[in-house]
Amino acid sequence: MFIKPPQPASTREVVYSTLRDKILSLELPPGTGLSEKEISLQFNVSRTPVRESFVRLAQEGLLDIYPQRGTFVSLIDTTLVEEARFMREQLERAVIKLACDSFPEQQLAQLESNLAEQKASIEQHDYKGMFELDERFHRTIFDGCGKSNTWTVIQQMNVHLNRSRMLRLAADYNWSHIYTQHEQMAVAIRNHDAQGADRLMQEHLSLSIADQSLLQEKFPAYFTTSGQP
Numbered sequence: 001m002f003i004k005p006p007q008p009a010s011t012r013e014v015v016y017s018t019l020r021d022k023i024l025s026l027e028l029p030p031g032t033g034l035s036e037k038e039i040s041l042q043f044n045v046s047r048t049p050v051r052e053s054f055v056r057l058a059q060e061g062l063l064d065i066y067p068q069r070g071t072f073v074s075l076i077d078t079t080l081v082e083e084a085r086f087m088r089e090q091l092e093r094a095v096i097k098l099a100c101d102s103f104p105e106q107q108l109a110q111l112e113s114n115l116a117e118q119k120a121s122i123e124q125h126d127y128k129g130m131f132e133l134d135e136r137f138h139r140t141i142f143d144g145c146g147k148s149n150t151w152t153v154i155q156q157m158n159v160h161l162n163r164s165r166m167l168r169l170a171a172d173y174n175w176s177h178i179y180t181q182h183e184q185m186a187v188a189i190r191n192h193d194a195q196g197a198d199r200l201m202q203e204h205l206s207l208s209i210a211d212q213s214l215l216q217e218k219f220p221a222y223f224t225t226s227g228q229p
Contacts, residue, residue, distance in 0.1 A: 012049035015039070016056055023062045023073055024159070025128055026166055030222040032073040034063070061159050076167075077160050078212060079226035084161035088154055089205040092138065096185065096201045098145045100194035107144030111137060111186045118179050127169035130178075134165075137182055141189075161208070168211045171218060177207075 019039070022028040039050045054071055057063040061080070065071045114137045121130040142151040169175065181204045188197035216223050 010049075011043075011045050012052050015043050015045065015049050016053040018043075019053055019057060020060075020062065023057070024162055024166065025131075026163065026170060028073050030073050030075045030163070034071045034073065036071070075224040076163050076222055077226055078216070078223055080157075080160040081164050081208070081212060084154075084157045085205060085208050087157060088161070089202065091150060091154060092141075092205060093198050093201045095142055095145050095147055095150070096189070096197045097194045098147075099141050099189045100192050100197050103141075103144050103189050107140050108186070108190060110140050111182075111189070114140065115179070115183055115186065118182065122173075122175050122179060125173045127166070127173070130169055130175055131162075131166050134178065134182075141185075164212065164215060165208065167215055167219065167222065168208070171215065178204075 019028070019034075028034070034054070036047045036050050036054070040047045043050070054063055054065060058065050058071075061077070062074055063071055064074045114133055118130065118133050118137070120126075121133055139148075139151050142148060181200055185197055185200050185204070188194075188200060
């Protein structure tokens with residue numbers, strides 16, 4: 001049986017994914033101006049894949065395109081941050097209670113392995129690595145409960161919340177409380193403690209409410225609120 005070899009990613013996909021990663025990791029901070037010409041030179045491509053990538057990123061809420069004015073990395077919308085946090089809190093509390101009822105040993109081992117990696121990221125002050133491990137920890141709970149599609153839906157609303165979370169990690173390397181809560185969640189799942197797990201998840205996701213006020217004070221130029229200029 002002939003197996004078609006994997007095809008290389010298209011130029012458009014490379015430009016899109018690279019820019020998206022840079023925006024989400026704050027390598028391109030909110031408000032940064034982007035030029036089609038400069039990006040095309042940077043990637044050594046024509047302007048067409050750059051323009052298509054800009055449109056796609058704008059549709060996701062990561063770029064603002066203003067005719068005659070230019071293209072800019074969108075500001076972090078506090079209204080959308082709170083809406084995404086609210087949705088995530090409701091779904092994650094429901095899922096972790098399911099996990100306490102029944103959770104595969106394989107996924108539990110993955111959570112514990114993830115915690116060891118989180119420790120290493122904390123020691124290295126690797127905020128990008130810590131963010132990815134945080135995401136993977138929560139996704140593993142969804143996967144273990146057979147709710148992978150629910151996780152995918154959450155991600156569609158998370159772009160502003162995730163940039164806010166990344167900024168929080170980059171601005172303050174005191175992540176021990178995040179690790180401790182994750183560790184306690186894994187213990188609660190192993191011990192079938194649904195009530196304790198629900199409380200932990202609620203507290204964990206409520207941290208971003210307090211973080212928002214601090215971040216807006218420290219980085220006021222990075223934020224906006226829906227309905228305001």
